[in-house]
Amino acid sequence: MDDTSTRIEIGLTAAIVAVEGDEPMLLAAGSGSEKLIGLPSGPFDPREHRTFEIGLRAWVKAQTGLSAGYVEQLYTFGDRGRQVPADGAPHVVSIGYLALTRMPDIAGLAASVGAGFRPWYRFFPWEDWRNGRPDILDTTLIPLLEEWSAAPATDETVRPLSRRERLRLCFPVGGSPWDEEKVLDRYELLYEAGLVEEALRDGRSAANAWGERPQLGEAMRLDHRRILATAIARLRAKLKYRPVIFELMAAEFTLTELQLTVEAISGRHLHKQNFRRLVETAALVEPTGETSMTTGGRPAALFRFRREVMQERPAPGLRLGGR
């Protein structure tokens, strides 16, 4: 390796998630002067921070004023062509992280530094199926994708599957099922089809003939929306085999609150009773003995997470059934 090789910089970026009521929220920073919203992030400097995670926590603290809590690495993105580097600027590689926090812990702090929480479905409106199939799919998204998939593939890269097949795999068209975990695949397909703002910004031509460009979810800075898509996908998958949901809950909660939180993340409706049995037979929670009367109807029993489960079984979670 000669010493003139392109300078590389590592960017640490965090998708910080909390749930407020029945809305999943994302912590986004610095939308002040700039039009586009971005995630908390900063470069990794090994002199200052021994590990990525330490560096990440420092950046989050500095930019939002709060501690990140549960943190997990998602993926490392390094494509040239996304985030085109200015001449002489270093090539930036982003390591995406997912962080989970509890809403009450934080509310005020963040705002004081210019950061705030926003509902994450603003960035991915087609991912929220809690009130049935989202309209945007049939009015806008699928027609545009169908147009794209009808055109011949002019791709640089060799692809094992045709555009049609890939569309069928990601989106519910012609009877193919909805898989709530394929959040990233869907975003990547939209990017490739030139249907999200980020793709145009990165110099990809719009693939459709529409005069007015439809807004498919709110765009974000750099590759941050891609990282958020990765975060949602990972979280939706992980819910089912690890008790991560409790990282988002207060110390005590009702079963309905727990269910609403799971529904918020997974973007779909669950069967009340089966959900309760599931939680019960997995012995994930225990009653505190108290009740909450804040919800208007019959008072609900309060529960807390049984931390012991972490040591008992190999890996409990909530494999959710349908409806």
Add this chain to the structure above:
Amino acid sequence: MDDTSTRIEIGLTAAIVAVEGDEPMLLAAGSGSEKLIGLPSGPFDPREHRTFEIGLRAWVKAQTGLSAGYVEQLYTFGDRGRQVPADGAPHVVSIGYLALTRMPDIAGLAASVGAGFRPWYRFFPWEDWRNGRPDILDTTLIPLLEEWSAAPATDETVRPLSRRERLRLCFPVGGSPWDEEKVLDRYELLYEAGLVEEALRDGRSAANAWGERPQLGEAMRLDHRRILATAIARLRAKLKYRPVIFELMAAEFTLTELQLTVEAISGRHLHKQNFRRLVETAALVEPTGETSMTTGGRPAALFRFRREVMQERPAPGLRLGGR
């Protein structure tokens, strides 16, 4: 960021896996002059390669003479303290990859470049439960870990769990179950306990009082064994929900061969008939009509992977039952 910040280099490292008979094999390169075995790897240069994957494939080709096939990113490791950088040398961050190939494709090529396939359980003898609980656990490993866990935790980092609890979670001690997916957790625990060679090399003191240091699996260069542990863990987990196993199979195979391959990877024994029913009901394979008589007994029917399943269901795999 000032321009004097530590130079960062990105290392791409691949754990390339194939199965030969009933043995899972790992492609390791350049063990010639150096004592320690290493994985194919090299630095990422964004000027030369547009994506990590392209760069990785180039390095693998150059160092082993073969094409990597199925490739998937595993994790990015950046700890200072592992791989201590020489003074003035760049800080190296490694992105680990998992690659799967078919044995027949390759055999000869690799050898001609000094690379070769080795059984992966040489590096992790405690991970192979196909012939029952491995002896090394009770003769060596668990006694040493028990000694370590009895000592008070002198850790720098704040840990939510005690040493005892972490031991119980990773290893089968005192009735706790064996979870074949926790390959990385087990390796990390051994590293932290100073029981693998890599830990001592990185300047971690041996935590036990034994005079003779027992050899707990063959060590590898740099952090390559950690990457291999990540690869095995990922592959064992992924088997169960994606049909990746077929990346390791020839175009046509018998059901017993398929079962032996799954057993090789997962490191445990499966119930023959249940395995067959599983494969059948998942409709993952179809008979070719031919038979194979190479195994000595009654001729076995040959099957091939039904590629169509990739498009039908969201995500088929082989959730293996026990025994």
Add this chain to the structure above:
DNA sequence: TCAAAAGTGTTATCCTTACACCCATGT
């Protein structure tokens, strides 16, 4: 005829899904 490996049938059990119904509070 015997060893070796392929391939099949059947049952008990558990988990998932879905149905419909009762309970406790505020207004």
Add this chain to the structure above:
DNA sequence: ACATGGGTGTAAGGATAACACTTTTGA
């Protein structure tokens, strides 16, 4: 009393795990 949300019982269907047994080849 009634609306609102909390909370339960139970039965049908399917997937799993574990039995032991038959079939087809080569030596």
